[in-house]
Amino acid sequence: MHTIDLSVTPLREMNATLQALTADSNTRVWEIANPKGAHAIACGLDAGISVTVMGHTGYYCAGMNKQAAITVKGSAGPGVAENMMSGTVVIEGDASQYAGATGHGGLLVIKGNASSRCGISMKGIDIVVHGDAGHMSAFMAQSGNLVICGDAGEALGDSLYEARLFVRGSVKSLGADCIEKEMRPEHIEILTDLLARAGCDAKAQEFRRYGSVRQLYHFNIDNAY
Amino acid sequence: MEDHRTPPRTVPIASATFSDPVTAEIRRAAATGIYDIRGGGAKRRLPHFDDLLFLGASMSRYPLEGYRERCDTSVTLGTRFAANPIELDIPITIAGMSFGALSGPAKEALGRGATLAGTSTTTGDGGMTPEERGHSNRLVYQYLPSRYGMNPDDLRRADAIEIVVGQGAKPGGGGMLLGQKISDRVAEMRNLPKGIDQRSSCRHPDWTGPDDLEIKILELREITGWKVPIYIKIGGARPYFDTTLAVKAGADVVVLDGMQGGTAATQDVFIEHVGQPILACIPEAVRALQDLGMHREVQLIVSGGIRTGADVAKAMALGADAVAIGTAALIALGDNDPKYESEYNALGTTAGAYDDWHEGRDPAGITTQDFALTARLDPIEGGRRLNNYLKVMTLEAQTIARACGKSHLHNLEPEDLCALTMEAAAMAKVPLAGTDWYPGKPGTAY
Numbered sequence: 208m209h210t211i212d213l214s215v216t217p218l219r220e221m222n223a224t225l226q227a228l229t230a231d232s233n234t235r236v237w238e239i240a241n242p243k244g245a246h247a248i249a250c251g252l253d254a255g256i257s258v259t260v261m262g263h264t265g266y267y268c269a270g271m272n273k274q275a276a277i278t279v280k281g282s283a284g285p286g287v288a289e290n291m292m293s294g295t296v297v298i299e300g301d302a303s304q305y306a307g308a309t310g311h312g313g314l315l316v317i318k319g320n321a322s323s324r325c326g327i328s329m330k331g332i333d334i335v336v337h338g339d340a341g342h343m344s345a346f347m348a349q350s351g352n353l354v355i356c357g358d359a360g361e362a363l364g365d366s367l368y369e370a371r372l373f374v375r376g377s378v379k380s381l382g383a384d385c386i387e388k389e390m391r392p393e394h395i396e397i398l399t400d401l402l403a404r405a406g407c408d409a410k411a412q413e414f415r416r417y418g419s420v421r422q423l424y425h426f427n428i429d430n431a432y
Numbered sequence: 433m434e435d436h437r438t439p440p441r442t443v444p445i446a447s448a449t450f451s452d453p454v455t456a457e458i459r460r461a462a463a464t465g466i467y468d469i470r471g472g473g474a475k476r477r478l479p480h481f482d483d484l485l486f487l488g489a490s491m492s493r494y495p496l497e498g499y500r501e502r503c504d505t506s507v508t509l510g511t512r513f514a515a516n517p518i519e520l521d522i523p524i525t526i527a528g529m530s531f532g533a534l535s536g537p538a539k540e541a542l543g544r545g546a547t548l549a550g551t552s553t554t555t556g557d558g559g560m561t562p563e564e565r566g567h568s569n570r571l572v573y574q575y576l577p578s579r580y581g582m583n584p585d586d587l588r589r590a591d592a593i594e595i596v597v598g599q600g601a602k603p604g605g606g607g608m609l610l611g612q613k614i615s616d617r618v619a620e621m622r623n624l625p626k627g628i629d630q631r632s633s634c635r636h637p638d639w640t641g642p643d644d645l646e647i648k649i650l651e652l653r654e655i656t657g658w659k660v661p662i663y664i665k666i667g668g669a670r671p672y673f674d675t676t677l678a679v680k681a682g683a684d685v686v687v688l689d690g691m692q693g694g695t696a697a698t699q700d701v702f703i704e705h706v707g708q709p710i711l712a713c714i715p716e717a718v719r720a721l722q723d724l725g726m727h728r729e730v731q732l733i734v735s736g737g738i739r740t741g742a743d744v745a746k747a748m749a750l751g752a753d754a755v756a757i758g759t760a761a762l763i764a765l766g767d768n769d770p771k772y773e774s775e776y777n778a779l780g781t782t783a784g785a786y787d788d789w790h791e792g793r794d795p796a797g798i799t800t801q802d803f804a805l806t807a808r809l810d811p812i813e814g815g816r817r818l819n820n821y822l823k824v825m826t827l828e829a830q831t832i833a834r835a836c837g838k839s840h841l842h843n844l845e846p847e848d849l850c851a852l853t854m855e856a857a858a859m860a861k862v863p864l865a866g867t868d869w870y871p872g873k874p875g876t877a878y
Contacts, residue, residue: 219658226655246647246650246651247650247651250651250655251654251656265647266644266651267638267647267651270655271583271584271587271655273584285638285639285644286638286639286648286651290583290584292583305637305638308637309579309582309637311582311623324638327637328578328579328633328637330623331623347631347637349622349623349624350623368624423631424625424628424629425629426469426610426629
């Protein structure tokens with residue numbers, strides 16, 4: 208394992224080092240020491256490496272990640288794993304707003320709580336929140352799965368497209384065009400797999416599923432408000 | 433014999449307020465209950481570059497010899513932070529227009545024409561297509577609120593990144609790509625089902641305000657190794673403050689889009705009633721850059737109704753570093769060509785007025801995803817036509833600059849201009865023709 212100490216190494220140098228790694232690089236396990244809430248830590252990675260950030264991060268940690276497995280041993284600031292393409296990002300603590308925004312793929316696990324707009328405009332990413340998620344989560348979410356093991360805040364799934372939302376706790380309110388839907392066997396199967404991959408011992412049968420009514424799919428002035 | 437029982441009647445006078453287009457729109461709204469959606473940008477007469485004139489040289493200025501003495505047109509964009517600024521041969525770029533709104537052949541033609549002319553093209557709300565990356569020597573990748581098709585590989589394939597915060601035709605408004613134009617390919621690029629409307633939000637999903645944007649730009653620079661310039665595109669609404677904040681957030685280049693700018697589809701009421709003409713916006717943006725000591729350090733690209741070399745030269749004289757064209761480029765490719773007049777008539781319009789681009793039935797094959805229609809546009813011929821047009825604009829601008837005694841388009845200055853109208857004088861802050869005064873001039877009473 209190699210360690211990069213952010214109190215010594217500049218952010219640019221650290222990211223450049225990690226971004227330069229390829230599938231055949233010798234050193235595949237990395238640790239980032241002293242992150243101290245810095246922004247843009249380990250963003251733009253594109254190799255199957257393992258990176259552990261030893262503390263809290265600022266904005267956009269693991270942004271646009273591809274392939275890498277990134278763990279934050281602390282809480283993450285806004286926009287963690289934004290637009291992630293593939294790989295895995297695990298936040299041991301809480302995540303601030305817009306976690307996993309516009310993510311196209313991969314798995315984002317938040318072991319604490321997620322703030323507002325978690326999974327906003329998600330486009331294929333899977334997000335598992337062990338705790339609660341704030342308001343406007345999955346706003347305009349297009350595809351992928353958002354799993355909230357705790358409670359969901361106001362306006363869950365507003366203007367939702369085809370993403371699937373699973374909530375174990377309460378939902379303060381649903382957003383426009385979002386309704387509760389039947390949990391069919393295929394959904395239990397998807398959710399069981401996601402929970403297992405996210406290291407969560409909750410039972411899939413405890414969750415409710417929410418999805419789009421699809422009334423906003425074609426412009427209709429009656430939907431305006 | 434005159435009939436005194438029916439006295440002479442007054443001549444019918446149409447109302448200037450309730451004109452034919454206004455009453456027609458009232459009838460259309462009453463019949464449908466839906467506001468008009470269209471493309472094409474503002475159509476009403478607005479204060480514009482036509483209201484400015486160049487003074488030319490006689491005694492007090494010394495002109496350059498046409499065709500013999502050099503008038504340079506090159507421009508470098510992104511000199512503030514980027515390791516690899518963009519070098520353009522001409523200061524006329526192609527504005528962002530999405531694949532989805534435009535056909536694949538249209539995007540390819542734009543790339544071919546711009547490359548021949550030595551300038552850049554820009555992607556749009558829909559991601560980067562092989563057609564435009566393959567045929568554009570210099571391609572600017574738009575980073576939009578929708579993030580359709582956004583991925584780090586394309587970011588790193590781009591020559592610059594343009595963060596779109598606003599658009600001149602609809603500052604504050606989101607995008608609308610209606611289901612008629614969502615083909616299999618468009619749907620796949622945007623991660624959405626085929627045939628459904630695609631709403632683009634009016635705000636970016638993962639930042640709010642200029643302080644967040646500054647951090648977002650740091651992330652984009654980290655992902656792209658600080659190599660490419662970061663543009664910030666703003667709608668022409670509050671140009672002084674928006675330019676100031678864009679510079680503060682870390683922009684290498686500010687793109688300022690006035691209300692004459694085109695759009696693929698939005699509400700007519702938005703297009704015609706929100707934002708300001710580009711003529712009014714340029715001096716305020718330049719003033720912001722000057723107040724920050726960043727004029728020419730952060731480059732300014734302006735767009736919104738640029739049509740001729742005279743427009744280019746006037747924008748330069750007011751302080752812009754380059755211009756961008758959208759609607760004009762589409763017309764150069766063949767949009768609204770009279771050769772399709774009968775087909776335009778069948779759509780209830782006429783060549784020159786067709787603006788229902790959102791319906792996907794464009795006879796010219798430019799603003800559609802219909803295979804039979806898109807096949808009508810030959811991208812090689814379209815590229816040739818665009819290159820010709822860009823060359824003509826450049827020659828026109830050079831001709832004017834030489835007449836003003838300038839060896840580079842960037843040497844044009846407000847002192848080379850006068851205004852034909854009080855409005856234009858006030859907005860451009862150049863003297864009314866025949867005077868040394870403009871409304872609001874410091875030290876004067878009015």
